[in-house]
Amino acid sequence: MADTPRGAGEPLVRLPLHDRHLAAGARMAPFAGWEMPLQYAGILAEHEAVRSHAGLFDVSHMGRVRVRGDDAAARIRRATSYDVRREPPGGAHYALYCTEGGGIADDIMVYRIDHARWLVVHNAANAAAGYERLRAVAGDAAEEVTRDTVMLAIQGPRAIVAVRHVLGGAIDALATRTCAEVAWQGGTVFVARTGYTGEDGMECIADRERGAALWDSFVAAGVPPVGLGARDTLRLEAALPLHGHDITADTNPYEAGLGWAVTLDDGEPFTGRPALQRLAATAAERRLGHLRLTGRGVPRAGYAVLDPSTGGRAIATLTSGAYSPTLRAGIGMGYLPRHRAAVGTALAIEIRGQRVAAEVVPRPFYRRPQ
Numbered sequence: 001m002a003d004t005p006r007g008a009g010e011p012l013v014r015l016p017l018h019d020r021h022l023a024a025g026a027r028m029a030p031f032a033g034w035e036m037p038l039q040y041a042g043i044l045a046e047h048e049a050v051r052s053h054a055g056l057f058d059v060s061h062m063g064r065v066r067v068r069g070d071d072a073a074a075r076i077r078r079a080t081s082y083d084v085r086r087e088p089p090g091g092a093h094y095a096l097y098c099t100e101g102g103g104i105a106d107d108i109m110v111y112r113i114d115h116a117r118w119l120v121v122h123n124a125a126n127a128a129a130g131y132e133r134l135r136a137v138a139g140d141a142a143e144e145v146t147r148d149t150v151m152l153a154i155q156g157p158r159a160i161v162a163v164r165h166v167l168g169g170a171i172d173a174l175a176t177r178t179c180a181e182v183a184w185q186g187g188t189v190f191v192a193r194t195g196y197t198g199e200d201g202m203e204c205i206a207d208r209e210r211g212a213a214l215w216d217s218f219v220a221a222g223v224p225p226v227g228l229g230a231r232d233t234l235r236l237e238a239a240l241p242l243h244g245h246d247i248t249a250d251t252n253p254y255e256a257g258l259g260w261a262v263t264l265d266d267g268e269p270f271t272g273r274p275a276l277q278r279l280a281a282t283a284a285e286r287r288l289g290h291l292r293l294t295g296r297g298v299p300r301a302g303y304a305v306l307d308p309s310t311g312g313r314a315i316a317t318l319t320s321g322a323y324s325p326t327l328r329a330g331i332g333m334g335y336l337p338r339h340r341a342a343v344g345t346a347l348a349i350e351i352r353g354q355r356v357a358a359e360v361v362p363r364p365f366y367r368r369p370q
Contacts (some may be wrong), residue, residue: 015060016150016208017215024225031228032124034061039227043181046230047325054156055226062151063127064205065134066143067118073240075109075138078199078270081253083263087112092177092192096253096261097126097133098272102279103249106257107241108131111179111192115293118192119179119205121151123243125203133271139259150211155201155234157368163202166217167191171202175310185210187214196231198238199368203236230234233322236331239290245301246319252276255284255335259364287341289316291349293330295356298323299349305334306348306355315340318349324365330356 012035014020019262021028026037037058049055067076073085084097091112097105106126111119122130134142163171170182171191178191189320190205206214219225232242241247247256253276262276288300293299293334299321304314321332340347345360 010016013015013061015301016060017058017060017212020215021058021225021369022210024219024226026225026311029228032061034124036061036225037225040225040231042228043122043229043233044325046224046226046345048155049224050199050226051232051326052157054154054159054162054201054223055230056215056223057153057155057226057231058150058151059153059203059235060146060151060211062146063122063124063130064144064146064149064151065120065122065131066145066228067120067141068116068143069138069141072116072118072138072264073112073309075141076134077268078137079133079270080108080110080270081262081276082110083266083268084112084118086263088176089114090180092179094261096258097130098253098270098276099249100272100275102252102272102275104172104243104251104253104258106246107243107247107258107261109192109194111190113179113181113190118179125244127264129195136221148207149205150208150214151203151205152211152214153201153203153217154193154223155197155198155199158197159199159201162218162221162223163204165221166214174202176178185213189214196238196240197234198240198364199234199365216262225240233325235326236320236322236333237364237366239333241333242320243289251288252279252284252334254279255286256288286316286335286337288319288333288337289341289360290365291318291332291334291347291358292327292361292365293349293356293358295358296354297351297354299330299332299351299356299358301332302352303332305336305358306350307340308346308348312348312355314350315347323348326366330345330358332358336360
């Protein structure tokens with residue numbers, strides 16, 4: 001989901017609900033070629049709303065591709081790292097697109113609506129490439145529907161209550177990482193119990209008209225809108241990687257802690273499989289580590305990670321970093337040498353010319369109460 005520059009003079013794409021965001025007081029900003037709401041009431045207030053109650057996100061910039069056909073599962077499998085054929089109807093699973101060298105070209109969500117209908121959701125910056133990847137294996141059975149639909153995420157401890165209030169009791173059967181189509185206002189809404197915040201919640205996709213009505217209904221139910229700023233601090237607290245920062249074509253699933261999203265025991269060919277088999281057979285030389293500041297400061301992506309045991313030598317660079325409103329401490333992620341990645345290892349982060357003490361901590365930084 002990294003921001004990608006547009007060509008000179010090329011306008012940003014506006015969300016179908018653009019006017020509603022402006023009416024809600026959104027501060028807009030460019031992101032991956034889209035004009036997106038960065039914040040409304042403020043990043044801190046929005047972050048805390050999601051952790052304590054619920055928040056409403058417009059994530060319509062995410063790429064959405066439908067794939068149909070009795071052989072759709074086998075075709076999608078040839079494009080992705082995970083054997084999606086194992087998913088039952090109504091299932092959802094995280095997966096990767098990999099490069100020939102085993103790097104991560106994108107991380108995606110794959111939803112099996114029923115036997116012959118699938119939905120694949122891409123990061124916005126990679127949406128066009130993801131669509132072409134699916135077209136290469138599925139041809140005309142792959143249909144790009146991003147501009148024709150609205151995608152909303154309702155996240156937080158009270159999110160399910162809010163969705164039930166709007167869509168009714170049909171959503172009660174949805175367990176974590178499952179999906180279904182729900183009848184609403186004379187049509188259907190795709191609903192999945194998934195998200196990107198570390199909280200329980202649901203993601204909803206509908207045509208543009210019903211998507212606007214959904215937004216209005218959630219706002220009327222008291223769910224405040226949340227922008228990209230809080231979405232980033234929420235996902236970082238949950239230690240969820242951001243493509244283009246924490247995972248890229250130059251990082252592989254095993255060093256990123258995503259080996260569970262790779263299936264190698266089915267013998268099915270897919271892009272990157274030979275390289276991934278080699279990588280899986282050896283221990284990664286570095287690992288995506290999770291750092292919490294024990295001193296004061298706000299870590300940012302690009303800051304150096306220092307090793308006090310070697311006199312402060314730089315051993316890594318943060319891929320993500322922010323102040324955690326929940327933990328009230330600076331947190332960050334970065335690829336650490338294997339021998340310095342163990343939980344409890346004392347390190348430091350260089351912040352504006354100063355060394356600030358930090359410690360390697362378990363993943364995630366925040367885990368929602370059960």
